Amino acid sequence: MKLQVAIDRVSLEEAVNLSKRLDGQVDLIEMGTSLVKDYGIEGIKQIRNALSESDLLIDLKTIDEGAYEFKQGFTFGGDVLTVMGASSIETIRACYKVSREYQKTMMIDLLEVNEEKIKELEEFEEAVFCLHHSIDKVNDWHVLETISTFQKSFPKLKRLAIAGGIDLTQAKELNQQGLIEIIVVGSHITKSKNAVEEASKFMEELKNERSN
Amino acid sequence: MKLQVAIDRVSLEEAVNLSKRLDGQVDLIEMGTSLVKDYGIEGIKQIRNALSESDLLIDLKTIDEGAYEFKQGFTFGGDVLTVMGASSIETIRACYKVSREYQKTMMIDLLEVNEEKIKELEEFEEAVFCLHHSIDKVNDWHVLETISTFQKSFPKLKRLAIAGGIDLTQAKELNQQGLIEIIVVGSHITKSKNAVEEASKFMEELKNERSN
Numbered sequence: 001m002k003l004q005v006a007i008d009r010v011s012l013e014e015a016v017n018l019s020k021r022l023d024g025q026v027d028l029i030e031m032g033t034s035l036v037k038d039y040g041i042e043g044i045k046q047i048r049n050a051l052s053e054s055d056l057l058i059d060l061k062t063i064d065e066g067a068y069e070f071k072q073g074f075t076f077g078g079d080v081l082t083v084m085g086a087s088s089i090e091t092i093r094a095c096y097k098v099s100r101e102y103q104k105t106m107m108i109d110l111l112e113v114n115e116e117k118i119k120e121l122e123e124f125e126e127a128v129f130c131l132h133h134s135i136d137k138v139n140d141w142h143v144l145e146t147i148s149t150f151q152k153s154f155p156k157l158k159r160l161a162i163a164g165g166i167d168l169t170q171a172k173e174l175n176q177q178g179l180i181e182i183i184v185v186g187s188h189i190t191k192s193k194n195a196v197e198e199a200s201k202f203m204e205e206l207k208n209e210r211s212n
Numbered sequence: 213m214k215l216q217v218a219i220d221r222v223s224l225e226e227a228v229n230l231s232k233r234l235d236g237q238v239d240l241i242e243m244g245t246s247l248v249k250d251y252g253i254e255g256i257k258q259i260r261n262a263l264s265e266s267d268l269l270i271d272l273k274t275i276d277e278g279a280y281e282f283k284q285g286f287t288f289g290g291d292v293l294t295v296m297g298a299s300s301i302e303t304i305r306a307c308y309k310v311s312r313e314y315q316k317t318m319m320i321d322l323l324e325v326n327e328e329k330i331k332e333l334e335e336f337e338e339a340v341f342c343l344h345h346s347i348d349k350v351n352d353w354h355v356l357e358t359i360s361t362f363q364k365s366f367p368k369l370k371r372l373a374i375a376g377g378i379d380l381t382q383a384k385e386l387n388q389q390g391l392i393e394i395i396v397v398g399s400h401i402t403k404s405k406n407a408v409e410e411a412s413k414f415m416e417e418l419k420n421e422r423s424n
Contacts, residue, residue, distance in 0.1 A: 040252035
């Protein structure tokens with residue numbers, strides 16, 4: 001299982017600083033949507049420059065103009081880019097095509113996507129599918145149960161990620177469950193007193209059964 | 213009927229230049245999503261500074277983190293901001309709340325939103341609802357028919373906008389139909405030889421029955 005640390009709603013200076021400190025300590029650094037919309041390409045460039053070991057995921061949350069946004073994202077250094085599963089199938093196909101041309105990865109964000117639509121998304125075999133609990137929802141979320149139900153409903157989707165308030169206990173449980181390729185952790189790491197130390201706790205947990 | 217001109221996929225310099233030339237000539241200038249994601253807040257500030265008469269719509273296409281994105285958008289000078297109808301209802305409520313606090317306008321983009329979900333959106337009485345044909349779809353789109361069907365299905369939604377490849381002929385027909393508050397025109401104006409002249413042709417058409 002891989003650890004992706006999401007950086008959001010901070011100044012670009014802080015984001016760059018945090019990226020430098022976490023580089024090589026975690027598998028992926030995520031430039032959150034808030035940073036994309038606040039700092040644009042200039043932000044991508046600076047975060048890209050801060051990284052030499054960890055991969056860069058840019059949370060573009062593309063929902064239209066698939067080819068344009070994905071070309072921009074890969075050109076300026078993203079390794080993984082996100083498209084909304086709620087987009088039209090044409091948009092997702094456009095993103096997928098660009099991802100293959102660049103030999104990079106497309107992640108599909110499943111926020112607010114119904115089962116019928118997820119079925120349609122099975123054509124994107126190489127994509128990573130991210131189960132995502134909205135930051136704007138405050139209700140309880142049973143992560144392990146959500147994933148095992150999802151996996152039974154959509155056995156063809158092999159590459160799964162999970163995002164939304166994941167803490168260390170959940171990370172441990174997810175690792176034991178063994179169905180997830182990438183866990184996305186945000187504020188539980190970035191808002192902790194020492195982000196690098198906190199990230200290393202997650203990485204320690206994930207090492208136990210890491211096979212990919 | 214009002215005219216909104218969407219600026220997309222150009223350099224910030226061109227966007228600012230075009231905004232200055234169109235300021236006061238059209239009702240709203242739209243900073244397209246591509247400009248938001250390419251230039252961030254710096255882009256918003258420069259386009260805001262270019263305008264003294266036309267309103268500024270920022271096509272944020274928010275789909276999560278509703279309060280954060282809308283606060284940013286209004287703080288840096290947007291008059292109208294967009295949220296995806298495909299977002300969770302919690303996200304749209306967060307955007308609506310911020311819009312009311314700032315006494316500004318929320319536009320809901322109906323890209324890929326089904327009828328059941330649109331019904332739920334009726335609670336946002338003051339919002340503008342934008343029927344939107346994806347740039348990634350190439351099929352025919354019967355604009356007038358789409359709108360009259362929509363209006364019959366959702367009579368409670370009073371403020372309607374339309375976007376997606378609208379040309380001068382369609383603008384004329386939409387004006388005669390009288391169901392739309394805002395038409396959004398992109399490349400048919402911005403990619404023409406003389407954008408200001410082309411925009412004035414649209415404004416001439418819309419004047420005939422303009423009441424709002």
